[in-house]
Amino acid sequence: MPGVPLPADRTVPAPAGSSAVERLDGALLDAHARQDKEALVMLYAEAGDRELAAGNVDAGCFFLTHAFVYALEDGHPEADRLHAALKRHGRDC
Secondary structure, eight states, rough: OOOOOOOOTTOOOOOOOOOOHHHHHHHHHHHHHHHHHHHHHHHHHHHHHHHHHHHHHHHHHHHHHHHHHHHHHHTTTTTHHHHHHHHHHTTOO
């Protein structure tokens, strides 16, 4: 079931008074409820990229792995980038 496309910057606007983590958590729950693989790829990738940028490699790779699995299931063009990022951090099988 297709979902609402994400903006070009891959982010979901945060409701007033919510943190970025709360916004992302809510968006992930919503995407799971809608079985929206496109949104799941982008949201998990956003979370992974954010964690890697903060130096949290394990958390970043956790999220990127989820994004990669959904990308593979959906034939998403981000799959190659996600795979490369996981390989850079020794998460390739």
